Amino acid sequence: MSAHTRVVVTGLGLVTPLGTDVASTWQAVLAGKSGVRALHEDWAVDLSSKVAGAIDADLSGVLDKVAARRMDRSTQFAVVAAKQAVADADVLANVDPIRLGVAFGTGIGGLSTVMQQMQILNERGPDRVNPLTVPMIMPNAAAALIELEIGAQAGAHAPVSACATSAEAIAWGTQMIRDNRADVVVVGGTEAVINRLAMAAFSAMRAMSTRNDDPATASRPYDLGRDGFVMSEGAGALVLERLTHATARGANIYAEIAGFGMTSDAHHIAAPDPAGAGAARAMLAAVVDAGATTTDVLHLNAHATSTPLGDIAEAAAVRKAFGSHTDQIAVTAPKSSIGHTLGGAGAIESILTIMSIINKQIPRTINISDFDSKVNLDVVINEHRAISNSEILALNNSFGFGGHNVCVAIRNY
Amino acid sequence: MNTEEVMREMAVILDEVAGVAADQVAMDKSFTDDLEVDSLSMVEVVMAAEDKFGVKIPDEEVKNLRTVGDAVNFIVKSA
Numbered sequence: 476m477s478a479h480t481r482v483v484v485t486g487l488g489l490v491t492p493l494g495t496d497v498a499s500t501w502q503a504v505l506a507g508k509s510g511v512r513a514l515h516e517d518w519a520v521d522l523s524s525k526v527a528g529a530i531d532a533d534l535s536g537v538l539d540k541v542a543a544r545r546m547d548r549s550t551q552f553a554v555v556a557a558k559q560a561v562a563d564a565d566v567l568a569n570v571d572p573i574r575l576g577v578a579f580g581t582g583i584g585g586l587s588t589v590m591q592q593m594q595i596l597n598e599r600g601p602d603r604v605n606p607l608t609v610p611m612i613m614p615n616a617a618a619a620l621i622e623l624e625i626g627a628q629a630g631a632h633a634p635v636s637a638c639a640t641s642a643e644a645i646a647w648g649t650q651m652i653r654d655n656r657a658d659v660v661v662v663g664g665t666e667a668v669i670n671r672l673a674m675a676a677f678s679a680m681r682a683m684s685t686r687n688d689d690p691a692t693a694s695r696p697y698d699l700g701r702d703g704f705v706m707s708e709g710a711g712a713l714v715l716e717r718l719t720h721a722t723a724r725g726a727n728i729y730a731e732i733a734g735f736g737m738t739s740d741a742h743h744i745a746a747p748d749p750a751g752a753g754a755a756r757a758m759l760a761a762v763v764d765a766g767a768t769t770t771d772v773l774h775l776n777a778h779a780t781s782t783p784l785g786d787i788a789e790a791a792a793v794r795k796a797f798g799s800h801t802d803q804i805a806v807t808a809p810k811s812s813i814g815h816t817l818g819g820a821g822a823i824e825s826i827l828t829i830m831s832i833i834n835k836q837i838p839r840t841i842n843i844s845d846f847d848s849k850v851n852l853d854v855v856i857n858e859h860r861a862i863s864n865s866e867i868l869a870l871n872n873s874f875g876f877g878g879h880n881v882c883v884a885i886r887n888y
Numbered sequence: 889m890n891t892e893e894v895m896r897e898m899a900v901i902l903d904e905v906a907g908v909a910a911d912q913v914a915m916d917k918s919f920t921d922d923l924e925v926d927s928l929s930m931v932e933v934v935m936a937a938e939d940k941f942g943v944k945i946p947d948e949e950v951k952n953l954r955t956v957g958d959a960v961n962f963i964v965k966s967a
Binding site: 539540541544602603605606607 | 904905906907928931932935
């Protein structure tokens with residue numbers, strides 16, 4: 476056991492292409508469903524990647540109408556997920572607002588709002604630009620709007636580290652409680668950039684799948700035919716709570732945030748370090764921070780975005796960190812179902828990791844028809860893997876452009 | 889447009905932009921004190937009114953528009 480103040484998870488919230496809450500998303504994952512669809516919108520006609528995990532559900536009933544029109548879509552998802560999480564934790568009436576914090580990020584933020592306002596600026600002039608543009612596009616908008624929604628006064632932080640963002644938010648929230656700045660912190664991340672510019676820009680990097688004729692199988696981590704990630708949107712929110720605070724109020728405890736590790740590659744602005752040294756250090760740091768040893772790790776929820784280079788680099792990093800114990804770690808890649816929600820991924824996938832722990836079932840990775848033998852991992856492929864151990868330590872990896880490596884260690888409670 | 893028509897459209901704008909219920913909107917109501925329209929929302933209201941009524945409401949005029957009636961009268965006069 477670690478010497479740190481213990482931090483547990485008492486609330487969960489999800490908005491994903493698979494479902495607009497935790498239960499529906501988890502059921503869809505277990506059913507092997509894909510949240511990815513063809514982009515039939517007019518603006519996508521000439522894009523090279525025309526598939527995405529778009530959220531088509533109507534969330535207008537969940538948010539106040541005026542509040543919603545003052546939020547970028549990414550912030551709307553964030554606030555919806557955070558509201559679910561705090562309701563699930565039943566915590567707002569049971570925490571001093573000055574001991575309630577927020578750590579919530581986004582990888583890109585309000586790009587869709589930027590594009591809308593740019594168009595208004597160009598077509599109608601400067602005096603038609605929405606006066607709420609700045610608070611809508613600032614990268615801390617989600618953190619700030621959640622802070623306002625729940626009345627959090629211990630501090631609201633907005634980590635930004637591309638696709639590692641919301642894993643980093645979990646780390647920051649955990650640290651806020653360890654540092655005794657807060658008893659409860661709402662953490663997570665969000666993204667909503669299924670728009671013409673983001674799709675074109677990621678495609679220009681040759682990072683995205685062009686399997687346009689078969690959207691549901693376009694995101695295929697570890698499959699030989701993988702050809703890039705699939706853009707997706709959504710948000711995940713968790714309520715982190717000091718263990719003693721949670722037990723004192725009789726809260727339902729899902730799991731424990733046992734530790735985290737964060738490193739940087741100093742290798743390349745977008746490509747992963749092929750040796751995976753930084754990623755391996757992040758995983759090892761998370762294990763140490765959890766007061767565990769490498770052989771305690773049973774499960775890895777991988778970053779695995781379905782890019783040719785990235786999936787291999789992560790697999791190499793896992794092997795570097797865990798050596799022969801790697802064969803004992805059951806790996807799943809939820810982006811096969813959800814696609815890549817960028818800044819939302821770390822939180823969404825940590826929630827799926829928690830669901831795996833409490834249900835003692837690791838969901839299979841879908842869309843692997845021709846397993847890439849260069850991936851030297853025990854990937855859960857054909858059927859879900861039951862967990863029989865009573866002590867479960869699982870890791871969730873998230874890596875971001877810029878060489879950000881974040882690993883969250885989650886233990887059953 | 890006459891006063892009554894502008895008033896009706898202003899109520900729609902206030903509902904959409906600032907969440908003010910239509911039955912709260914009256915000529916003598918102050919935007920800030922009665923309807924809790926903050927300064928950013930007021931900019932939105934002004935922009936929406938300019939679009940709707942095809943008028944220009946200069947910034948230096950906005951500070952004189954204390955009540956809904958002030959705005960409605962200005963718009964009727966300008967349109």
